[in-house]
Amino acid sequence: MTINTNISRRHFVIGSSTVAAGLAIGFDLSLISTANAAIGNGTTAMTPLATPEIGVWVVVKPNDDVIVRIVRSEMGQGTITGLAQLVAEELQCDWKKVSYDYPSPAENLKRNKVWGSYSTGGSRGIRTSELYVRKGGAAARMMLIQAAANQWNVPASECVAENSVITHQPTGKKTTFGKVSVAASQLEVPKDPPLKDPKEWKLIGKSVDRIDGVADKVTGRQVYAIDLKLPGMLVANIKESPVFGGTVMSYDASKALNMKGVKKVVPVGNSAVAVIAETFWQAKTAMDQVSIIWNDGANANVSSASIKKMLEDGLNANDAFVHNSNGDIKSALSSASKTIEATYFYPFLNHATLEPQTATAKWTPDSCEAWVPTQDGEASLAAVIAASGLPAEKCNVYKVNLGGGFGRRGAFQDFTTQAVNIAKQMPGTPIKLIWTREEDMTQGRYHPVMMCKMTAAIDDKKNVTGVNMRLSGQSILSAVRPAVVESFKGKDPLVFQGVEPLGEHGITYSFPNLNIDHAMRNTHVPPGFWRGVNVNQNAIFIETFMDELAEATGMDAVEFRRKHMREFPRAVAVLNAVADGIGWTKPAAPGIYRGVAQMRSFGSYVAAACEISVKNGNEVKIHRIVAATDPGYVVNPAQVARQVSGSFVYGLSALFEEEITIEKGAVVQKNFDTFNSIRLYQMPQVETIIIQGGGKDWGGVGEPTIAVAAPAVINAFYRATGKRLRTVPLKNSGIKLV
Structure with a gap:
């Protein structure tokens, strides 16, 4: 269907x-x-x-x-x-x-x-x-x-x-x-x-x-965690070491304590200081008056340049974890009539939830309650139990509506822990902790930074005989779930989302010789599960490279993909759906150029085809995107269509605008003026094709399609300009979305 x-x-x-x-x-x-x-x-x-x-x-x-x-x-x-x-x-x-x-x-x-x-x-x-x-x-x-x-x-x-x-x-x-x-x-x-x-x-x-309660969200009546009010509640604002791993050497709170509404200034662990006041603005303005001397520690000299150099070294290193391999890639490359090579870069990204991190806690010697905008109530409860120092039966968590999650409010409960630690210093008083936008931007759990070198072997008959994919970059699991990495003998299987040999993130291409490996290069910047996670960059790496291989072998981009996807009929079906929907075999209107991409992730098969135009060589207008998704079964088609469109907002924002950079160990971008998102007028028309009953398994919806819009646009840009784009975000190449 x-x-x-x-x-x-x-x-x-x-x-x-x-x-x-x-x-x-x-x-x-x-x-x-x-x-x-x-x-x-x-x-x-x-x-x-x-x-x-x-x-x-x-x-x-x-x-x-x-x-x-x-x-x-x-x-x-x-x-x-x-x-x-x-x-x-x-x-x-x-x-x-x-x-x-x-x-x-x-x-x-x-x-x-x-x-x-x-x-x-x-x-x-x-x-x-x-x-x-x-x-x-x-x-x-x-x-x-x-x-x-x-x-x-x-x-x-x-x-x-x-x-x-x-x-x-x-x-x-x-x-x-x-x-x-x-x-x-x-x-x-x-x-x-x-x-x-x-x-x-x-x-x-x-x-x-x-x-x-959709109407309440539209009218503003919806109560989010940042809106929560409790009898006798006070509000806290916090400032943590700007350099990850840094600590507080000392602080002077004398000015802040003399300000209106301020109740207390307290340490939070060894790396942060918080101000408790009657209102958020009082707490925030008082926090600005607390003089803190930081010990930046060993990471004070880390920069984006030094991180990139480390990743570049990994592209050619011998220490790599092989996760997907068949045939003999070395022999294929050495005997090739022609080789194609491309190197890519994908940056750190912040979740940038519209509602900054917040949680409310009330602690007494006999109980601890927390009101949390959480993606995982069990993780929030575990954080409350650990921070409170009380047995589990004395603790509880109440979920409050969250103003955005995208992975930030699930496994990561640092804001919940902070709220409890602050509340413990004023027993019996509900304390609502609210981060500033600057704190939210600089204390994130970021999408991992990654580089990739793609290499392919082509024989004298213009057949692709082998593909090598070297990933060099950060591992989320090594920081968040190290036991999983240990069970895989040091390898992070999550890095290979979208290019795994099997499973819900399995690659949908077959080549006679294939090798996909990862040179793990971890940084001091804490990584996190950012919506779509590693599929985002892997889709760009492999799907733009497929276009290069199609051109090198003299084939149409869609036909080239079909040739190497014969073992994956559901993947071919979504590819065909978007190709038909965009009119791939028909001439585009003058000045209009098309691109396509496909992927399997989170148990679903997805594809996108787009139409763009380019002015002055760098001003991109995306006119429409046709997206197909096969999650096996669909519960509510209207919600799927909305999720697909919403995922493209996220994916295209990352493609054109967003990045987190590091100087002197700290995050440079501190607000939306330097970490931008696309605007309503830039958002293309999205046509969603839902294929139901494609398999007995249930696939995901919220994350799979986020990854395919970006490579489709990059591929269309090449057809419009003749320029290959391999570094994200595109603003760093002087390209903007209009």
Whole structure:
């Protein structure tokens, strides 16, 4: 099944339904009352009710309202609605009566992790939840039907459920979910309930309205973490060593302590100082008056130039981890009639969430609560437990709406730890920590810096006989999850996303001789999972090089790809879809040039084709992008289309504008004036083609397509100007998006 959507840069689709936060039931949490009193409109706190739960994923109230438990985080991508659709499909409930709630990670821990993973990243929000949440809905349906059958004294097999109504088919008797919910909750939960055949789906695959309060976001009524208000709350601002690894030698807070509203100036670990005041502005202006003497440490002389030199050395080094290899690449290169070589550079990038890092904490000797805009409630809870010095049963985390995540608010909980450490120095007082934009820019967890050398062998018949790909740069896992790197004997498998031999990030090209390896060159700059992660640069490296090889062998770029993709029919399908959509085989309008790229990542197959024009040799106008995605199954097509368009904003901003550079060990870019994003008028029309049912596996949506727009544009630029672009961002080559 293929769905076409067309979303222009001025076309916003707004769901009409706005549903208040759902209420969970049957919990006895000692910390819950404070949380409920504190949290305002638009949040999803739990409140104890008399209504019992049916399984662990569903609550049905007497009036037939259905509350679906959601533990993944909503960041604008529509995960809440998609997960609720999965449950509601199997539950057979009335979608108009569905809302949601968020079980706290503390309750999940108490109940032996009955709700599974809370992590929302790697485009896993739906695809790694779908099976067990659908089973949760199916189990609840079976329990409701059994409860009705018991009341009628009939076999459950004679009863069916639809639209929140249970019917006994032989007699026509009817009852509603709400009327039997109490009885249903007392039944044993089926262990392995059967699921619908996808051919029977009525809700999955439909573009239903979102249930996460879209109207509140549009009108500004939505409460984000930065807006949170608690009784007696104070606000903290922090400043950490500008050089990663640096420490505080000393500080003088005398001026700050005499300023209006300032309550306290406190150390935070050995590398930061915070000011606590009545308001953020008071804390921020007082922070500017704290005189801090830093010990920059061993990294004070590191610069972008020295980092790049280290990466350049890695391109030719002998110490490299091979991850994808077949044939004999050395023999292929030595016997080639012609070799092609290209060297690329991809910079550090900041997540640059619109809402800077923030968290609120309240600590007493007997308890610690935190209100966190988190992509992973379990990681936030772990950070609170560790920082509080209290046992797990004394701690809890409440999720507050987050103003952007992109990977920054998942594995990295430094802001949560800081909030707790500050709150410990004023026991009993809620402290909301808010970073400045400058702090957010200079204390990030950055997309890793990377260089790449691509080399290919071509024989006398113009066949590509071998490809060598040498990556030189940073490893995220060596910093964040070193145990994984140790298990791979020093190798970081994540570096090879998009060019792996197998798996959800497997390469979709075949060559008789192939070698892909990585010379690990770590820097003092902390790396992080930036939306799309390593697929972003790997797509540029390999997809622009494929265009060079196509030209060197005298083939059309699409035909060349097809020739080497025969083993990957789903990849060919998305490539064909965008080629047809852009009109690849037809002449473009005068002054219009086309480019194409494809990739497999996060379990999905994606491709993009674009049309651009170039003025004065450096002013690029992207007129349209046709994007195809095959994630196997699609829950909500409208959300997929929005995600594809949104991912291109992120990817094109990185291509043209964004980079983080280092001088004297510190980040140079401190605000959006030097770390820019593309504007609305620069955003092209995006036409999304969704291919459903391409496989039995569920792929991701939020991250896969981000990577293919950039190489497609670079390839089109070459056709327009004859210039190969191999260094990102393009502004450093004097190229701008208009």
